[in-house]
Amino acid sequence: MKYTQGRYIILSKKTLAKEIYDMTILCPEIAEIAKAGQFVNVKVNGFTLRRPISICSIDREKGTLRIVFEVRGEGTKEMSQIAEGELIDIVAPLGGRGFKVDQFETAVIIGGGIGTPPMLAVAEKFGEKGTVISGFRNAAAVILQEDFKAAGAETILCTDDGSAGKKGFVTDALKEVLSRKKPEVIFACGPDVMLRRVIEIAKENNIKCQVSLEERMGCGVGACLVCACRTIRNGDEYYAHVCKDGPVFNAEEVLFDER
Amino acid sequence: MSDKLSVNFAGVDFKNPVIPASGAFGYGREYENFYPLSNLGGISVKGTTGTKRNGNLPPRIAETPSGMLNSVGLQNPGIDHFIKIELPNLKTKDTVIIANIAGSTADEYREIAEKLENTDVDMIEVNISCPNVKAGGAAFGVTCEGAASITKIVRAATRKPVMMKLSPNVTNIAEIAKAVEAEGADAVSLINTLLGMKIDIKTRRPVLHNNVGGLSGPAVFPVAVRMVWQVSNAVKIPVCGMGGISRWQDVVEMMMAGAQVVQIGAAMFSDPFAPLKIIEGLENYVSENDLNNLQEIVGTVIPW
Numbered sequence: 223m224k225y226t227q228g229r230y231i232i233l234s235k236k237t238l239a240k241e242i243y244d245m246t247i248l249c250p251e252i253a254e255i256a257k258a259g260q261f262v263n264v265k266v267n268g269f270t271l272r273r274p275i276s277i278c279s280i281d282r283e284k285g286t287l288r289i290v291f292e293v294r295g296e297g298t299k300e301m302s303q304i305a306e307g308e309l310i311d312i313v314a315p316l317g318g319r320g321f322k323v324d325q326f327e328t329a330v331i332i333g334g335g336i337g338t339p340p341m342l343a344v345a346e347k348f349g350e351k352g353t354v355i356s357g358f359r360n361a362a363a364v365i366l367q368e369d370f371k372a373a374g375a376e377t378i379l380c381t382d383d384g385s386a387g388k389k390g391f392v393t394d395a396l397k398e399v400l401s402r403k404k405p406e407v408i409f410a411c412g413p414d415v416m417l418r419r420v421i422e423i424a425k426e427n428n429i430k431c432q433v434s435l436e437e438r439m440g441c442g443v444g445a446c447l448v449c450a451c452r453t454i455r456n457g458d459e460y461y462a463h464v465c466k467d468g469p470v471f472n473a474e475e476v477l478f479d480e481r
Numbered sequence: 482m483s484d485k486l487s488v489n490f491a492g493v494d495f496k497n498p499v500i501p502a503s504g505a506f507g508y509g510r511e512y513e514n515f516y517p518l519s520n521l522g523g524i525s526v527k528g529t530t531g532t533k534r535n536g537n538l539p540p541r542i543a544e545t546p547s548g549m550l551n552s553v554g555l556q557n558p559g560i561d562h563f564i565k566i567e568l569p570n571l572k573t574k575d576t577v578i579i580a581n582i583a584g585s586t587a588d589e590y591r592e593i594a595e596k597l598e599n600t601d602v603d604m605i606e607v608n609i610s611c612p613n614v615k616a617g618g619a620a621f622g623v624t625c626e627g628a629a630s631i632t633k634i635v636r637a638a639t640r641k642p643v644m645m646k647l648s649p650n651v652t653n654i655a656e657i658a659k660a661v662e663a664e665g666a667d668a669v670s671l672i673n674t675l676l677g678m679k680i681d682i683k684t685r686r687p688v689l690h691n692n693v694g695g696l697s698g699p700a701v702f703p704v705a706v707r708m709v710w711q712v713s714n715a716v717k718i719p720v721c722g723m724g725g726i727s728r729w730q731d732v733v734e735m736m737m738a739g740a741q742v743v744q745i746g747a748a749m750f751s752d753p754f755a756p757l758k759i760i761e762g763l764e765n766y767v768s769e770n771d772l773n774n775l776q777e778i779v780g781t782v783i784p785w
Contacts, residue, residue, distance in 0.1 A: 225514040227753055270698045271544050271750055297544070313753060438540045440551065441750045443514070445507035447527075447553050448542035461535050461556060466511065 225316065225443060226252055229309040233286060238365040241293040242336070243302050244278075245310070250285030252314045258343035259320030259434055259470045262289060263442040265311035266300045272313065273297050274439050274465070276340035276411070279369070287314070290339035290365065316442050318466045321409050321432055323347045328405040330355065331375065332392050332420055334412020335363065340434055342369050344409050349374035353405065355395045357412070361386035393419045400427050407432065414478055421473040431473035437464040452477040485767045486522075486760065486775050490742045491642040491668040491719055493603050495577050497522040497763070498775065499732070499756050502723050502744035503581035503606065503646075504528060504553065508567040509574065515753045520760065523577030525670075525744055526567070528608050530582070531589040533559040543679040543688035548698025548725070549747055550677050552691035555583055555611055560593045564600055572601050579644070583608040587621075587634050594638035605641050607631060610648030610673035611695075622648040622673075625660035632664035644668040644721060647712070649701075650676050654708050655715035662716045670721035670744065671712060672705045698747040701725040706738045713739025713780055727755060729762025736775070737782040 230249040238244045252262075256277055263272040279288040293299050304310055321344050323329070329348050333341040333356040345352050354370040357380040364386050370377045378395050379387025388395060393416065396408070404427070410420045411434035424431035440446035444466025453462040453475045462468065462475075486497035501512070503525040509518050518524065536556025543550045557563075563580070571578045580602040584590040590607065597605055609622035609631050621627040628645065635643050645661040647654055649672035658669050674695025679688045687693070705724025713720050722740025726732055727748035735743050748755040767775050 223514050225753070227515065265751060269544065269751075270547065270549050270747060271542075438542045440542050440549070441505070441511070441753075443511040443753070445511040445527075446505055446542075446551070446750065447507070447536065447556050448539070448551055450536060450539045450541060450553075450556065459535070461539075 223318075224255070225313060227311070227313045229311045232304060232306050232308055232310055235306040238290060239363055241302075242290065242365055243293070244288065244290045246286050246288045247310060247312070248286055249312070249314070252312075253280055253282055253285045253287050256280050256287060256315035257320035258323060258347060259340055260315040260317035261469065262287065262312040262314035263316055263439075264301055266297045268300060269297050271297070271440065272442060273301055274316070274442055276434070276469075277315065277343060278339035279342050279346060292336040313442060316465060317469050318444065319468055319470050321434070321470050326407045327351055328407075329353070330396065330399055330405045330408045332356070332396060332408065332410040332412065334392055334416040335359070337412030337416075337434070338366055340411050341409065342366055342373065345370050345373040345375045352376070353399055353403075354378065355380065355392045355399065357381065357392035357395075357416070358386070359383070392416060393423060396420065396423055400429075405429060410434070417476075418478055421476065424473055432470050433473055433476060434469045435464050435471060435476070436469070439465050441465070485772065486763055488741055488774075488776050490721070491604065491644060493577055493642055495522040495742060497760050498736070498742035499760050499763070500525055500577075500579065500721070500742060500744045501749065501756055502746035503608065504551075505746040505749055508563070509571055512749075512753060516757060517574075519575040520757055521576045522742065523579055523603070524571065524574075525579040525581050525606055526563070526571070527557050528555050528581045528583045528611065529557050529560050529563045529593065530555055531560055531584060531592050533557070533562070538690040540688060540690055541694070543694070545677065545679055545696065545698075546700060548696055548700035549750070550679055550689060550694035550696050551674070552689045552694035554691065560596050564596060568600055568602065577603045579604045579606050581606045581608055581646070583611055587631060590631050591634045591638050594635045598639045598641065602641060604644060605635065605639060606644045606646050606670055607635050608646045608673070610646055610650075622657070623651050625656055628657045629660040629664045632661040632666050636665040642667040644670050646673055647671040648673050649704060649708055649724070655711045658712040658716045662718050666718060668719045668721060669712060669716065670723060672701070672708050672724040675701055675704065697725065699725045699727055702731060706734055709735055709740050710738040710782065726759075727751070729759045729766060732759055732763060733766060733778065736779050739780045739782075741776065741779055
């Protein structure tokens, strides 16, 4: 494993929806080794901690990474001020385990809200063999639908209020999809409540499932042990660390904290 | 690299005075993906207890102005795992290995120190100041009697150099330092984190699940300098300074206050290369100021 820290140029920056930004970063040595599900840790001027942002898409030929992030607080607000043509300081590629895609032919790929961006890199691996289900609060929050279609996936959009796509949750759409086809694997990233339900449905249907988790991070590399998540390891309960042991976990490993 | 940064600290030879701090560097494996650990003066490893600990419920970190709070709660695989798996790997890295130990009871401290006695660990740093665990931890470090009692027990259990890591959450840290010196400590390190709290005003919940946690980062640096200065003036044993160091200039300041060596913690989260940049800055400082050795500046602050 090799971690790189450097300042790289932002080739393009767009706004995808309210407070959601899309940056393409030229960083060939990182793009060369980055995998779907991994993340970059972004330095933000004036803040002690970096901001971990999932990799949305990887273009090895062009040597670029794409990140899509939402302004959630002061740090991401500051980060959103970095302009096209300016340099962004990242440590990457981080995440000991991305999505394991290689041994599967067919997949259902699920993203909820700002958990949707990392699923694009997965969808791009599966092409027409992938079905993407993504869910958002409303039409104004919808992102990346054209990219999923361009990747070749059957693309199902859901919104909580029905203002775009189907009205309902991604889990409703998942059940509908599973009633007509059985994929080898389900991949998901989104809020805990969504992931719990996806894992239940995968289990009921006896389908393998991998989920990407989120937790507040410190070092981003597995040294400081702050980004703990409850898991089962060798039959024992163990606080794994999202940055190094994940961020992607097999569904059967994950125990969600009650809080 | 010249040997102008070298220092004999508490009987142990360090190639330079820059040491990643316990808790910020794991057992070194992660940062090896950035650079060879042989560049470092030493490594203070993750605080290790008698048996495996799972640590506190997350969230365990909160960002604060110029700093951060953490409440990891000493998650670690236990001393036997450290000795069997981590130490052999660390000993191949050509740097000083400082075992950082913690316990809930005096007996636990003794058992760990006894287990380390016949290992290749170069030095033992005794954490009597962890603010994030319910039993033991800071409880021993906040009174002269408690600090002295743990020092005495560890001292009796090992011939290795013993460095007591002091809590800043006390009325008079110099008195605690004197108490551990009197019981045979070879060195002191300070400061551990300052106890703090952050509340999410939307949910009215503390950000940390542990409610409170340890503050580190540049916000605590002036407090650390002050305490290093007070302790250096109070004891004869050498001082390892830490708390909010992020630049070489901070190290120079900390050394002028009386520290012979320093530890770097939160700064690595922002810049994993911080220790190497600091070492390079110190090399330049030594040559620009025509020093034979960086140690010449230790304790040279001229108080008003």
